[in-house]
Amino acid sequence: MTAEAQERGIISTADRKRPLIQYGLPAIQVLLFIGVVIAGVGPLLWLLKSGLSTSQDILQGPMQLWPSGIQWQNMPDAWTRVQIGSYLGNTAIIAIGSLLSTLFVCTTGAFVLSVLRPKWGPIVTGAVLATLFLPGVISLVPLYLTILKMPVLGVNLQNTFWAVWLPQAAGAFNILVMKRYFDAIPRELIEAARIDGASNLRLFTSLILPLSKPILGVVALLTVIGSWKDYLWPLLVLPDPKLQPISVALPRVAETTEISLQMSALFLAVLIPVVLFLIFQKQFLRGVGMSGGIKD
């Protein structure tokens, strides 16, 4: 009985016997499924078809089920002539660099604030927390000016990947999430490690980091998704086409290439994240779901 009660949802077994529900529910299910498939898979299939068609086919009969001929050559053309490969490479470099800088800053920072707890810790925590409530728009222009000429150092980071990697790491959300996770690690474990003579560095690398693998995974995933999606910031700080990620390069390329190559380029740009998502869908969906729980 209890197991059944655990399993039940809004609609009970008694409801399911009523004809309206008995036939209506599967009908809604099928309709919704068709809707979700059309919305989710439809554009991707269309993109695949168009990526393998001639420009004429795409422009004159975009909704024809089958193109007049399959242009396999489009894909390698997009790879070499539009240089999708090198833009994808830049995107990967930006994502990995942002990931490393974010993880480095938020683990070390959270370690100080949560485990070492110096006297001035609460001040830093407060200052980090305060930025969470300020919308990002306020620092867009001054951040750009900071990149053009770093205060004190006087270096110009424009057209270097550092301009994307470093500001990514200044996310209050990641630090607070990490701190909250570290806070939940039992103090007895930390005390025991200290009595065994572990230094702070040892404590950090051999105890705290291995214990926080799940949250490291979530922060890593959200950082990579975020940097993959970013457009305005890399557009501003990476004007050099050789360094641009795919999201910045695509609109520029779209203006000068023919439509068939454009569509193959788009398809290649979409392919990698979609394949990665389909392989790691469980981790993906759990990570994104967790981010909501954290916001709560």
Added chain:
Amino acid sequence: MAVLTRPSTAIPASRSRRSPVTWYRSGGLSSIVFALPLVLIFLYFSWGPIVRGLVLSFQKNNLVTTPEWVGMANFSYVLTDPQLPQATLNTLYFALLALIFGFPVPLFLAVFISELRKTGWLYNVFSYLPAVVPPVAAILLWKFFYDPSTSGVFNAILGWFGIGPFAWLNSPDLAMPAIVIEATWAGAGATSIIYLAALTGVRTELYEAAELDGAGIWRRVWHVTLPQIRGIILIMMLLQLIGTFQVFTEPFLFTGGGPDNATTTILLLIYRYAFINGDFGAATALSVLLALVLCVLSVAYHFMTRRWSTT
């Protein structure tokens, strides 16, 4: 705290009289070393720019001449710009449409998927797919879908039912809804996953009780399910509002603000001030104003929903 207090209990001297040596031994130095990345990164890329933004908004700065103080001139320039009322209305319109389209869809999807025990994950995967597509690629694709000619994808589909053709992005009336539909398509999956995660925490024994009291399915959803995930619903709504007030990529790539400024949002205006006119003072002034509005909005929202949830 225990880490710090232990050495100070061993040494009878009070905290304030600790020598540098005891401070070093108690791990004071390594705290600073560990905090250094965070403090430096935040000084350079978070706290610094926020302060600099406030300063810049009172200065005339075009990066060429030395900045000079101009008082409230930037604010009065921005507030009297004839484009501002239009941009404000557009941004509000975008936020409203995004709320109308983008709020019920993921919620309905999540409640429905949570009812499906075996096939739910399939709906999840498909509805999350659009969120995986890089936004820029999705926008370029949809821009092509919105082709105003009769052979455009959407016009062709609607043509099968004898509707249209529509001018979509070329029409001042349809451009904004068209952009919002794309944004909803791109965002609904991720939002519904978050609702779904919240729904797993709903206490199901209450459904039993509600059913015994004679509540139908819709009343169970309305009175049992939704109140239990109200917290996350309200937060997602606020985050969505804050996000839509700062929308940039979609109008920038879809229409560039046109036709006839029908899709110029406030962030597009900020972008034009800073990176087209080179007037960084005006751009930051408008940013500061927008940030202020958003702060007031979140505080007001916080108090409103707090009162609402206690009654």
